[in-house]
Amino acid sequence: MNSENLHKLLVETPDVDERYKMKTKLINDVDPYTLKDGELSLIVDDLPKIEFVDIMAYLVFTHSFYTKEQIKAYKSLQSYKYFESGFVIKLCTKIINDFVVLLGKVKHSQRANAKPLETWVIANKHGNVSTAHCTCMAGSGEACSHVGAILFAVNYFNSRDEGMSSTDVQCRWIVPSLSTTVPVVPVRDMNWGLPFIAQQPQEIQAGTKNELITILHKVSALGHTSALMRIVEPFASKLEATNTVDLPTNLWKYQNLCYTITYEEKVAVEVSTRRQAECSDWFKQRAGRITASKFRAVCKTGLIKPALSLIKALCYPTKLQHCPKPILWGVTNENNAVEEYRKNMEVDHEEFIINDVGLIISTKFPQFGVSPDRIVYCECCLGGCLEIKCPYLLNFNNVTSIEQYLQMRSTCLLKSEGKVILNRTHAYYYQVQAQIFVSELLYCDFVIWSPNIFFKERILPNFEF
Template sequence: MSYGYLDDLSHSDRARYTSKLTALSAGTCPYKIPAGSWIDDPTKWPVIEWPDVAYYLIETPGVFTRESMRNRRSLEAHNQFESGWVKTVRYFKPTDSPHCILKADVIPSQRVNDTPHHPWVGLHEKDRVVTAAHCDCMAPIGKSCSHVAALLFKVEAAVRLGYTSRACTELPCYWNNDFVKKVKPAPVHSIQFYKKSATKTVSQRNRYATPSIATDREKKQLLDSLASCSRQPVGLSLFEEHCQPFCWKATAELERLPRYLTSLYKPGYASMTPTELHCEVEEILTSLTVTDAELRYVDKCTVNQTACLTWFMMRAGRTTASRAHSVLHPRLDHPSASL
């Protein structure tokens, strides 16, 4: 870790970092404390428990919330601790201060062979409270990161397992120094992605249990329950006792207007002889029919007369009552253009 870490910070970051040191009464930056002053002895660690760790991580700005802490095993920080990314935790006690400082190197989870991060935490030894913490990763100085959380998870686990109450010559020192030294690449087929306990549970589970054959009574109960639904599934149409609701019903006849006379026009009529045109008219009159239903629909659609476009379309080419007299009694000196 850089000895001049504090000096390399910006003015605002230096002020926030200095406030952490003031809260600890440390007197100096933990990154400037000589390596020989740090002690590898879990029995000197403060007794902090899970509520103390959770309270600090939740109350400190960062990625940790009440919901995420309820399922701590899914957190990246807890995975870093369980995977052995947290190296040896070392202890330092500042002079005339009620606090102590714990530090450890944490291997980056995405770049396991790169330079580790260097988080530290300051704890009040009597009150067992996390007073301040810091890491040299990219997280803002005022927020907690996964590396600080991983360090706290390791300390909490040591307290829970009783390693902080045993002599340093026993298991605690060995446990504290048990971490991943170097990650070696390996082929995919030789990597174990699941714990043995998980694979054992799956292998013991009867995945291909033979289902029992339903009785006639059970089948009837199932069909009756489906038939009572507000929207019956179409599969019921395959069963004789439930197929009646799916029988075909005649649909209402679609109402339509008779053919507009203007649609009978063809540009080729202009070149026909009178005889040819007369034959064409006779053929059209033979095929042109209007049903009673169409007449009723015309009356329904044209009740508003001039306010309705259909009224004008149906009048085109037809002699209506209002025009019958002018058709039968035209003025020979000034005949109608349409006639």
């Protein structure tokens, strides 16, 4: 009987179908996919003794039926990770002639919910692997990662067999030693009673109230008290209440509490955090505050059930242990962007000044904090803030113009009335508006920089935002 898989091979790839039939001749032309669960064994002792050298010999040194060259499937040697990650969800055996057929099911590495792949391997009892097949795209090559995962699973169970405990194997009766004192008799003649009469526990009589009062009098005479004295007369009426403090009003009393900070405190925080992520105060002062970079996420999350990840990000800001490449790119090139911005501004702005800045907290609403990349000032425009973005994709994709950047899915810009502007629904626009209002400055210059692109837009406060 042929399986549905063999019929599919016959229709789609006749050459692979011929090879499939050649492989099954080792096991009397039995198609492994036609074997039923009742014909298969789950006993560990039936597994072939496959060792790592057998896996290496098959995946690397076996000659391919199609190319006549060694398979050299070195990548499949890494399929131990498939087994280690639990992708092998079924493994059973069927012994035919001198061969052991291994049948298994292996999950997809990228599609966990997809139907598992069906894989079979033919090996002899000593561990020499003859051939294999899998229903994955590369399964006809006989050495895919799923085949490797099955082989490593067998190797794992074989290695465990060397040091198995009594609970890892089927139950084995312990042969009792011969007894010369206890006769062998039928069950009906056995005495199932206890060999001796167990001693019955003595019944303890309950004490009387007078005995309890007498004991408490002795305790009181020694200058001590007992919890029983609070419920037993005449002691209870003589003891004073220990809790004379009124309970506080519940927290609803403080629901309209207005919390503010002074201007001096605001300045002190800003000065102490100018090194930003390089100082501990930066993380301490941001904890629990809505910062500009999270402003859009806060505006969009649900009030009744806000996103847990957002709450954690606001309440527990932490330093990144391993800085991702996009962030590292931005940090590394920030000074390059600042320098180009400075040259651009000094052409038309008198007495132009640019300074570092730390965390700025709102004095009226101290739950808000912002940290622009720089604070800028000139005689003509007065004070403003600077926000710089150095998108990693602009350099990675070799983007050389704003027009190219506008076409990218990740762009934060759009063209309106023939002019390129920051998208008013983008998180960066929320960030810029938060910086303007919390810092109480007049504007924010939004800059996008890459080695080939320099974009600047001056954004004014949006009072209807």
